[in-house]
Each structure stands twice: as structure tokens, then as C-alpha cells.
Amino acid sequence: MKSREQEYREIFMSEALEYYDAMSRHISELEKNPEDTAALNELFRLMHNLKSNARAMGYNQIGEVSHEMETIFGLIRDKEKSFAGTVVPVLFTGVDTLGAMIRAVGEDAEMPPTEDLLANLDRLVQGEEPILIIAESDTDEEAGRKLELSDLVYIQIKKLDHLLNLVGELIIDRDRIMTLGREIGHPALQAAASHLFRITDELQYSVMDARLVNVGSLFNKFPRVVRDVAASEQKEVTLRLEGQDIQIDRNILQIITDALLHLVRNAIAHGIETPQERQKANKSPAGRLTLSAQTERDDVLIRVADDGRGIDVESVRRKAIERGLVRAEVAANLDANAVRAFLFEPGFSMAKEVTEISGRGVGLDVVKLAIDSLGGQLRVESELGQGTIFTLVLPTSIAVKGALLFELEERSYAIPLMHTDSVVALEPEELHVVGGTLMARIQEENVPIVNLKTLLHSGDGPLPAAIHEDLVGRQRIIIVDYNNRKLGLIVDRFLRQQDIVIKPVSKPLDTIDLFGGVTLLGSGHVCLVLDVPALTRLFLAKRP
């Protein structure tokens, strides 16, 4: 495993070499046609980028030379100087020297001397004539010139997606071969299958690894966002970033980009108070906003934490009742967590008043949906007056998910483990009909139970009221958990726990949101993957 340091250096090297190549090209173009503004602008930009990168990595010599070069290209661009006469050889020497310095970084070698060059560049900036030393070793240099190819390749994410899909297929076939090997009982086949197992495992790991990027690649865009939002909201905000080197699948990062942007904007616009309000509340005038990432088992937790005014649970509770999301007598007994979960209900967040009163809730359902689509979870903790923490629990990789397989009407279905709370088998006596809904007491909690068959086959109307007499024998129940709501699903048979590769449901059936996708089992059967959020919503909409 390479160290981070080394990885960063390789990235710097590959970019710097690319810049160098582009610089050489553009400066040659400029020599042919000094009026070529496109080449000139490009040179200016490249110098600027190289300067920033080099300074960030601590290669100050490169930074210094590119800074001077940038200045001169800037002067030429502003027509204060022209790309002619003695300027030309100095700039060419500059580009060559930059190339040599970049190579020196790559080889861990001594940097070439830059004093003469810097002195000349300085003279140019001052408007003096440079002192040109005719390099007698010109021919030598020609012979010693090396053409560099970068050690890194850029690759379109589409290609990696394709690769990952293929690996998914391979894993499905591998499982099939393993199953066959066991069924036939052929030792050689079994041995070959287990070898295949190891290789595909490693292949899958490598492909997934190739797709990982640092969370920092997204986080680092936020200082600017925070600055802009804070300025327009007239707030003072200091942003802290933590765990930028945590790695996560690039597509997951892409999908949560908007969600994160939303949470950060919300935190500044509605969470953090104005400096005056903060001083009244004995807080520092500048609000603190923290974006952090950490790994927890196979998941990545991304937090957006502010020290603002927090969420007023009571006003959320009132709103939830007004919106008809919950009955008043039920709402009175809900704990703070359950009440905050209402913030993620679609429609609830549209309530403008909530924004004004409690300071939160604009479009949180959108954030929630994005996280749901990844099979992740969104949590919120908040203390009134102290601040709010949103936690995004995300899978490291999209491709493989742990799932619980079960049988219903002789078909296999899967439920992602992310949303499974527990699995129980209950006698009919342990289930009670309350207001037409089955209930069971599970771990000190009353959990509504529904027969999955009834739920899946329900028509447009509400579900028929549950009848206790319909329950015969032990009931196998999967307790799912979504947005702090538990729901028990009666199924026919538990099968097993398994890592599955989820494929999206293709059009036109993708409008059926009850299924998060499909997977192919080792047996070759198609298995539908239930989407717990949609299932929970269906139950809430249809309950008798």
C-alpha cells in the first residue's frame, strides 16, 4: 500500500508533466504566431496552475519560477510587453527549466539551479534587458532530452462503470459455478471454483479500489461555497474540514454532491445565526461549520455540523400535526428523534413557516431521496441553541451490498441489510390487531406488522383490515427500519444473508419504485430487491 504522500506526489507529477507538455506546445505556437491569444491565455493559466500545485506540495522553487513566468505572460497578455526579442529565449529557458525541475521531483534528484533564470525573469518584469548566456551545451541538451510519459492514466468513469458491471456479472456466474460444483460434488470442479472465487474477489476489490476517490476532492470545493453563501447571508462562518483523505466511490460522491451543498447552504442560511444574535446568545460571532468524513466498518459517515440555533422540536411537532402527518395524541408521545424524522417527509419541508420558526427544513426530502437511492441513511441530531449535526451514512462502494434473502410465494426477494433491523419468528398469540393493523411488541417497542403479500398485491384502496384468524403457525417477520420507523414484514421463509450485486430496474418498469433493483442469484434466478423507503411509504399511505 502506498502512502498518501506518495500518492499525492504521483498525482502532482502527472499533472505537472502534462502542464509542461502543454506549455512546450503553446510556447512553440506563440513563437510562430505571437498574436495567438489562445496560446497565450493557455500559457498564463498553465503557469498559474503549476504555481498553485507546486506551492501546495512545497516545491517552492517550481512555484517561484512559474510565478515569475506567469507575471511575464500576464504582462504580454496585457500588451505591456510583446513576445519578441530577448523575451523569447528567456521564456523558453524558463519552460525547459520547469521541465527539468519537475523531472527532478520525480527522480527525487537535486533541483537544477534557477538563480540566473530568476534574475533574468526579474529583469524582464522590471523592464530591463536580460543577460543571455549562450548555452554552449545546446547540442548536448538536445541529445539528452527525454520524452516523459505519465505514470497515471486518466480514465472515463463510464469505462470504470462498465468494468464494474462486468465484474458484477462475473460474480454472479462465479456463484453459479460454486453452486453447481457443490450440487454435482465434483472435487476438481469445486477446487477450480474456489480458486475462481478468490480471483474474482480480488478483481472486484481492485476495480472498486480504482473507483475510490478522496472525499477531499468534494470537500475542497466548499471553502468557496461557504464564503459565498455566508457573504450573501451576512453571516460569519469558519469552515473546518476533517477526514478529506477518506476514500469513497466516485459515483457516490457525485450523487451526494447536491445533497451536501444543500445541507451546507441550509446550515449557513438557517442554522447559523447572525453575529449579533450569536453575541446575545454568548457565542463567538463567527459560526462554526464542520464538514467531516470518517469510516465506520464498511460505511463512510459524512457529517455536516453547525453550532447554530438548532432545530426546535416542538415547532416541528406542531407542524407535523398541522400537516396531518401524525395524530396529535400520537405526536405528544413521540421522542425528539422521531419528531425530527418528520423533517425528511416530502411536503413537510415545503412548509415555509418551518424555515422561519425552527430554521430548518428546506428541501430536506430531496437530500433524503438522494441518500436513499444509494441505500444510505440520513440522521439528524440537534440541540436547541447548540447546533445541528446531519450525518450521511453511505456505502463505500455502490456495487455490492449485504442483503437478506427471503421467500414469498415461492419467489426469492432481497432486502438490503442497511435497512434491516432484526428478524423474528412469532407465534400468532404474540401478535395483536390494533385498529386494523397487526402489532407486536419487539424489544420494548410496538412495531406495526404487515403481511408483505398483502402489501405487494394491494390495489389502489387502503389495505384490508388485518384479521387475527388469518395467522396460522409461526410468523416469520423481518423488521425493517427507515427514518426511525420500524415496520415488520411477514414473509414465507427466510433464506440467507448474502452479498448481492444490484442492477437497476430498466425502463419502463423503473417507475415502480417499490423495487430498488434486481439481482441474479447463483441459481440464475432473477431476484427483486425491495426498496424499504418506498415500502414504508406505501404502508403508511395504505394502512387501514
Place this chain on the structure above:
Amino acid sequence: MPEIESNSEKKVIKQQALIQLIVFRLGREEYGIRIEQVKEVTITPEIARMPKTPPFVKGIANLRGDIIAIIDLEERFQLRSTAEALPAITYTLAIEAKDYTIGLVVREVPQPLSIPVSIIEKAPEFIQDANIQDKYIEGIAKLDGRIIIVLDMLKLLTPTEIMQLQPKA
């Protein structure tokens, strides 16, 4: 290879473009789809029924790693009594719609057929008028006493047209 064709045939064909159809039976009639809209024809793979879809959506199946929806046009157009179950072996035409693939299940092996474009007559006005939404009948071809209804799958397979369902929560 036109050289091999007899002179008389050549005359007819020369100025007339041919189109190739995949012809299959639905109910009592024969239907045709332009061959370029058909990705492949295969024995229907195992279908997993998908809850919350209308009955004419038979379910989803694994076609070489692609998970596609399989629909039964006989049921969709009510061309046979629902009591009549599908035989044990059926065939599936994988159709390439605009941005997805979908399977049409048929009872008998579909056959390719080349016909001149000119023998496709426009469907009678009243059929077109009856279903303003769905002008997926491109025309009707008469050939040696056979009548083949030529479907324009791209019009038939717009997601809204197929689904017309939305039994969403």
C-alpha cells in the same frame, strides 16, 4: 445478390425498396415489426413476476445479463381470452426501444419476411382516429392472401404507452 434473382423479380424490386419484417402471431392475426427494431429472438427465459405492474407485464427476465421487462401484447390488446394460459415454451422478441430494451412474448416462432414497402397500405382512417394516442399501426401489408399488421414499435413502446399504469403508492 441481385444477379441470381430472375429478371421478372428484378423488375418489380428494382424501383421498390424492400423492408424486412419479423412476423409473429398475436391472437388470430399476423403482425410484423421492422427487423432493425428487433434485437434478438430467443426462447423466453425464466420470468420473475413483478408486483404492482399491470397483468400484461409478465415480469422481468435476465437476457444475457440485461434485466428486461417482458410484456404480452395479446393481453395488452385483449386479443385472447385471459383464461388461455401461455404454453410451456414461448418466444421472446427483444425490441430495442429508444433508450431501453423490452421483450415481447409470442407463442410461435417468429419468422423473417421481406416485402416491398409499397404493399404496406396505410391503416384505415377510422383505426387511426379511434386511438389518437397510439398511432403505432404503421400500416397493413397484403401478401398472397395474408394480412400482416405492421407495428411501429418505437411509437408503441413509449414508456407512458406501455405502462399506462402508475399503480404507485
